[in-house]
Amino acid sequence: MPLYRLLLPAxxxxxxxxxxxxxxxxxxxxxxxxxxxxxxxxxxxxxxAPGAWVYQGAGxxxxxxxxxxxxxxxxxDLPKATPDLLAALDAxxxxxxxYAINTHWHLDHVGANQALSERGAxxxxxxxxxxxxxxxxxxxxHDRVMPARPAAALPGLTxxxxxxxxxxxxxxxxxxxxxxxxxxxxxxxxxxxxxxxxGDCYFNGLYPIIDTGTGGTVDGLIAALDVGLGLADERTxxxxxxxxxxxxxxLKAARDMLAExxxxxARLKAAGQTREQVLAAAPTADLDPRWGQGWVKPAQIVGSxxxxxx
Ligand SMILES: [Zn+2]
Numbered sequence: 001m002p003l004y005r006l007l008l009p010a011x012x013x014x015x016x017x018x019x020x021x022x023x024x025x026x027x028x029x030x031x032x033x034x035x036x037x038x039x040x041x042x043x044x045x046x047x048x049a050p051g052a053w054v055y056q057g058a059g060x061x062x063x064x065x066x067x068x069x070x071x072x073x074x075x076x077d078l079p080k081a082t083p084d085l086l087a088a089l090d091a092x093x094x095x096x097x098x099y100a101i102n103t104h105w106h107l108d109h110v111g112a113n114q115a116l117s118e119r120g121a122x123x124x125x126x127x128x129x130x131x132x133x134x135x136x137x138x139x140x141x142h143d144r145v146m147p148a149r150p151a152a153a154l155p156g157l158t159x160x161x162x163x164x165x166x167x168x169x170x171x172x173x174x175x176x177x178x179x180x181x182x183x184x185x186x187x188x189x190x191x192x193x194x195x196x197x198x199g200d201c202y203f204n205g206l207y208p209i210i211d212t213g214t215g216g217t218v219d220g221l222i223a224a225l226d227v228g229l230g231l232a233d234e235r236t237x238x239x240x241x242x243x244x245x246x247x248x249x250x251l252k253a254a255r256d257m258l259a260e261x262x263x264x265x266a267r268l269k270a271a272g273q274t275r276e277q278v279l280a281a282a283p284t285a286d287l288d289p290r291w292g293q294g295w296v297k298p299a300q301i302v303g304s305x306x307x308x309x310x
Pocket of ligand 1: 104106181200
């Protein structure tokens with residue numbers, strides 16, 4: 001069950017009374033408590049800056065940007081969460097959605113592609129990301145094969161490098177960062193709103209996933225975070241693929257952590273240690289309390305850094 005579906009306990013729903021009537025009532029048998037319907041707190045788009053909102057649903061974070069006569073979405077959550085995403089979108093804007101960007105191929109970032117295409121949006125991704133979606137693809141992190149997406153869910157427009165979308169009153173820069181989280185990542189930057197979405201190149205406050213099975217590398221990921229730092233200033237709102245929205249200092253901390261992990265693992269690998277020996281040495285033990293409490297465990301970040309080192 002999603003975390004946002006909360007049941008309001010019946011005990012919280014009673015009316016408070018004071019005075020003699022309340023005292024008299026308290027001596028009698030309490031009245032039966034009527035059943036209370038579940039209170040659903042569905043996720044919604046919350047404002048980051050004028051014309052830019054973020055949505056934290058079931059999967060990767062979604063960014064919405066609105067111009068004068070059209071809107072753009074960055075990432076489209078999990079397939080099963082599409083009804084929630086569409087409801088939140090309709091509640092936030094009446095503007096037609098012109099484009100939906102996929103920051104990369106993973107399912108928790110591309111789920112509503114088909115529904116949004118059917119509403120008239122052009123789905124955009126890097127060409128490597130589309131190729132991964134179009135074929136059965138092994139996902140190393142979960143040790144399973146992700147089946148090819150239906151043709152109707154595939155991006156209709158692909159980029160081989162950077163791109164730029166302009167609507168009236170809206171500019172969205174798309175920056176391809178090679179071999180970072182995967183081999184088909186796009187960063188998305190709204191210069192006017194000063195909002196940056198780094199997709200899964202950035203997990204705020206936790207170890208990141210490096211999908212070495214589809215071209216991710218630690219060096220590419222560090223380089224991607226450096227691109228993000230170069231775009232950001234002290235006021236930039238930075239959307240992480242997973243984790244809360246942060247600022248430049250949070251991004252810098254994540255970048256420095258990853259560079260430190262890389263240096264430690266590289267030292268051991270260069271000394272001739274096998275993957276198993278490096279894992280057994282627990283080279284991130286002092287970093288784990290801060291970064292290793294999420295769903296990416298220390299052994300996973302150490303293993304993927306080891307695998308992707310040149
Ligand atoms: Zn991902």
